[in-house]
Amino acid sequence: MPPWWSETSTVLCDALDNFLSLACSLDGPCRIPLLSLYAISRQQECLLPFVQVRGNLARLRSCVEELRSIPNGACIRGTGRAGDLLRQAVLDSLQQFKQFIRHTGARNQACNNESVEITVVTSQPGRSIVHLLEAGLKDADLVSLRRLLVVQICGAGDWGQDAPSPGASENEDAQTGFCVLISADSLTLGMEVDLQQVENSVFAMETVLKAWLQEQGGDREQLHLLLPSPSDNPIPG
Structure with a gap:
């Protein structure tokens, strides 16, 4: 489906x-302690295993350049195959996160509640991708998945497009491509599935990513005031 990876890759990267x-x-405080990234074309590939964001800019940029270098024609053929690869990427990322916590002791540094947010970026009709994910994950253990967001990058004529054209789900030549970003934070557990459409522009995509920096839970301390007691600071007679 347009605008294809050749037109969205530069914007996303x-x-x-x-x-x-x-x-x-x-x-x-670090709002995004950990980040992982998968690219799903003809196969699933973990471009970036979970790493701490702070202090790792060089490695993160190297991963972005690797994503940028993916060939424009590297697409999945068949929606059934796409659903399988999406499911595998989600489950692999959750397992990878559990292993990271277990082996690095990151629990005390960043991930108090051990929750993950997964963002799937695609130019495919967003609602059909949501259906693929719902069908593929309905029997999976998602206890550590706090939120699942599908971001559809839309061309000029794609706004409001909720489903593929008639017969597209049966067309084994249909081509799809995804970028899956996984961030880990310490917000409340419980999964939500959201769909968001954005235009094919750097500004619009940055706006989606910057939402990760915003406080989305009400259980964190925003301001802590320490007031001295009268005995600590007596007022002169």
């Missing part, structure tokens, strides 16, 4: 590069 530069340079 430029947005990722800009966003990661910002995320790595922010002071204060």
Whole structure:
């Protein structure tokens, strides 16, 4: 489906590069402690196993350049195959996260509640991708998956397109391509499935990514004031 990887790759990679530069340079509490990235074309490939975001800008940029170099014609043939690869990427990422926590002791550093947010970026009709994910994951153990977001990058004529054209699901020559980004944080557990359409622009994609930096839970301490007691700071007679 248009606009294809040849038209979306530069937009996505430029947005990722800009966003990661910002995320790595922010002071204060780290809003995105860990990040992983999968590319799904004719096969599933983990371009970036879970790494800590802060202090790893060079490695993150190297991963973005690897994503940028994926050939424009590397697409999946058949929606059944696409569903299988998406399911495998989601489950592999959850397993990878559990292993990361177990072997690195990151629990105390960043991931108190051990939850993961997965964002699937595609130019395919978003609702059909949601259906593929729902069907593939209905019997899976998703206890550590807090949120699943499908981001559809739309061309000029694609807005509001919820499903593929008639017969597309049976067309084994239908081609699809995905980028799967997995971020880990310490928000409340429980999964949501969302669909978001954005235009094919760096600014629009950056806006989606910057939402990761916003506080989405109400259980974190935003401001902590320490007031001295009268005995600590007596007022002169």
